[in-house]
Amino acid sequence: xxxxxxxxxxxGALVQALHDGDDEAFAEVFRxxxxxxxxxxxxxxxxxxxAEDLTQEVFLRLYQRPVPLGTxxxxxxxxxxxxxxxxFNAVRSRRRLRDRVLRWARLERPLVTGAPNxxxxxxxxxxxxxxxxxxxxxxxxxxxxxxxxxxxxxxxxIAAAVGIRTSSVGTVLARAERALRARYLAxxxxxxxx
Amino acid sequence: MNTRDQCLSDGDLRALLDxxxxxxxxxAHASHLASCPACRERLARLQADxxxxxxxxxxxxxxxxxxxxxLAYQRLxxxxxxxxxxxxxxxPFMHRLFGAPxxxxxxxxxxxxxxxxxxxxxxxxxxxxxxxxxxxxRQFAAITIPMDLMQxxxxxxxxxxxxxxxxxxxxxxxxxxxMDNFSTTLNADSVRPAGSIDEARAHLGxxxxxxxxxxxxxxxxxxxxxxxxxxxxxYTLDVATAQQILNTISLKPGGLxxxxxxxxxxxxxxxxxxxxxxxEANGQHxxxxxxxxxxxxxxxxxxxxxLREAVLSIPGLxxxxxxxxxxxxxxxxxxxxxxxxxxxxxxxxxxxxxALLIEAEEGAAVLWxxxxxxxxxAGEGLSGSxxxxxxxxxxx
Numbered sequence: 001x002x003x004x005x006x007x008x009x010x011x012g013a014l015v016q017a018l019h020d021g022d023d024e025a026f027a028e029v030f031r032x033x034x035x036x037x038x039x040x041x042x043x044x045x046x047x048x049x050x051a052e053d054l055t056q057e058v059f060l061r062l063y064q065r066p067v068p069l070g071t072x073x074x075x076x077x078x079x080x081x082x083x084x085x086x087x088f089n090a091v092r093s094r095r096r097l098r099d100r101v102l103r104w105a106r107l108e109r110p111l112v113t114g115a116p117n118x119x120x121x122x123x124x125x126x127x128x129x130x131x132x133x134x135x136x137x138x139x140x141x142x143x144x145x146x147x148x149x150x151x152x153x154x155x156x157x158i159a160a161a162v163g164i165r166t167s168s169v170g171t172v173l174a175r176a177e178r179a180l181r182a183r184y185l186a187x188x189x190x191x192x193x194x
Numbered sequence: 195m196n197t198r199d200q201c202l203s204d205g206d207l208r209a210l211l212d213x214x215x216x217x218x219x220x221x222a223h224a225s226h227l228a229s230c231p232a233c234r235e236r237l238a239r240l241q242a243d244x245x246x247x248x249x250x251x252x253x254x255x256x257x258x259x260x261x262x263x264x265l266a267y268q269r270l271x272x273x274x275x276x277x278x279x280x281x282x283x284x285x286p287f288m289h290r291l292f293g294a295p296x297x298x299x300x301x302x303x304x305x306x307x308x309x310x311x312x313x314x315x316x317x318x319x320x321x322x323x324x325x326x327x328x329x330x331x332r333q334f335a336a337i338t339i340p341m342d343l344m345q346x347x348x349x350x351x352x353x354x355x356x357x358x359x360x361x362x363x364x365x366x367x368x369x370x371x372x373m374d375n376f377s378t379t380l381n382a383d384s385v386r387p388a389g390s391i392d393e394a395r396a397h398l399g400x401x402x403x404x405x406x407x408x409x410x411x412x413x414x415x416x417x418x419x420x421x422x423x424x425x426x427x428x429y430t431l432d433v434a435t436a437q438q439i440l441n442t443i444s445l446k447p448g449g450l451x452x453x454x455x456x457x458x459x460x461x462x463x464x465x466x467x468x469x470x471x472x473x474e475a476n477g478q479h480x481x482x483x484x485x486x487x488x489x490x491x492x493x494x495x496x497x498x499x500x501l502r503e504a505v506l507s508i509p510g511l512x513x514x515x516x517x518x519x520x521x522x523x524x525x526x527x528x529x530x531x532x533x534x535x536x537x538x539x540x541x542x543x544x545x546x547x548x549a550l551l552i553e554a555e556e557g558a559a560v561l562w563x564x565x566x567x568x569x570x571x572a573g574e575g576l577s578g579s580x581x582x583x584x585x586x587x588x589x590x
Binding site for chain 1: 203204205206207208209212240243244246247248250251252253254255260261263266267269270273
């Protein structure tokens with residue numbers, strides 16, 4: 001099949017087209033999922049240019065090795081699973097450091113531009129660091145569910161991404177939200193959440 | 195009447211918060227909720243948790259800053275052309291460092307970039323009195339980087355950052371913008387495919403070593419050949435600004451010259467032509483690279499010993515890492531290679547020259563210098579003895 005611009009093709013049809021080597025299908029998947037995948041990775045890594053690199057890596061992997069065909073193809077779940085694995089691995093290891101050096105060596109610049117207000121920027125990064133510390137205390141699966149849901153990912157896609165039943169997503173999510181709030185307040189007594 | 199077994203689980207209640215309005219009020223759970231104050235109370239608590247978590251997570255990244263997808267797609271298209279379909283699953287350490295073919299020769303640039311960072315913290319020898327101190331690589335040394343290095347250092351730095359006033363933070367952010375400048379003659383086209391070994395040989399100036407023995411998996415496979423141009427890179431630091439920032443965050447500005455005498459420090463790097471042979475078979479990669487040593491020039495106005503001490507005294511640096519760096523001998527000619535904590539390193543010989551062998555779960559690499567030329571052989575999924583055999587078989 002050939003996928004046209006602004007296609008309404010189902011994920012299953014797109015996966016089939018990817019297997020047929022249809023570049024337009026690949027472009028359509030990219031258009032459809034890039035913003036959410038980037039959002040997930042930005043929340044996991046906290047570093048825009050790293051999130052951008054990892055988002056590219058997610059789609060490169062899809063291109064190299066398309067999601068296996070089958071009756072229960074869940075393209076979104078696959079993308080979010082790869083994204084969260086890559087994101088947490090990057091944070092865990094020193095890949096962040098090494099890749100930034102490689103990126104620097106490749107003379108590439110982030111695509112995000114603009115001149116932020118330095119004071120506001122410093123304030124923001126401080127606030128983000130505090131949230132990140134609290135988040136790091138949660139089990140990885142809970143963290144993943146939390147970040148995916150608050151990036152707008154559906155319950156079914158979250159279930160496919162982390163390998164749990166859709167009916168269990170609410171339970172994990174409720175637990176993770178409660179824990180994040182509690183950890184944050186424990187680390188920052190007297191701090192407002194807003 | 196409500197019995198306990200009719201009550202909704204936290205999971206069901208939480209899912210209800212994300213359900214469409216109509217389902218929330220008319221769905222299967224609506225009638226129970228209407229008559230059960232306990233469940234309504236729990237729903238309210240879960241909603242408060244969800245909103246609080248949402249507000250906290252919103253601080254981690256703003257949707258406003260999302261990169262332009264069209265530009266991102268262009269960039270992806272370029273990267274996609276460099277990486278063929280049906281390659282290996284994942285991109286392990288060795289492959290990322292040496293493997294991605296078009297990037298392979300640029301990895302030498304990356305290593306030298308690392309050298310800029312670590313040379314100042316290596317043990318110090320006698321500084322020449324020339325205008326410039328020139329550093330050439332004659333050997334390699336490995337230092338093991340703890341997997342959680344960033345986590346070890348970050349809390350200390352964060353603790354310091356917390357003590358800064360908003361004005362100081364603003365000052366630092368403004369200072370960082372104009373503190374340094376980087377320029378280079380290299381660009382994305384500085385590394386490109388070559389048509390033949392002869393072309394690569396001519397590019398290197400006449401001599402190029404190729405392996406006569408390959409691991410069985412690569413038997414009979416032909417390499418992709420890449421060449422990298424010679425180039426020049428410069429990093430200029432505004433000394434007064436750098437000192438001011440370091441002072442603000444209570445780090446010693448050791449090693450930098452007096453800005454009244456030397457307002458700017460320029461470190462330059464000269465790269466020689468390079469060539470890489472990239473073999474691929476069954477999703478495995480084997481890379482053979484060679485280049486004359488890059489030369490790093492640091493002005494003698496920089497007191498490298500004091501700079502090293504300042505860097506080594508950064509709060510939170512693990513003592514064992516500091517000890518490893520201090521233990522490197524002949525620092526002027528030693529390129530320090532950071533390796534992951536699980537990797538094993540050993541000193542070997544290739545063609546009579548001292549060589550550093552790195553063996554990790556993902557593969558192995560060996561690096562050595564002979565007659566002013568740096569060589570590297572790295573293979574994904576290969577053992578140390580595999581890469582040593584390839585290295586030993588190199589000939590012109």
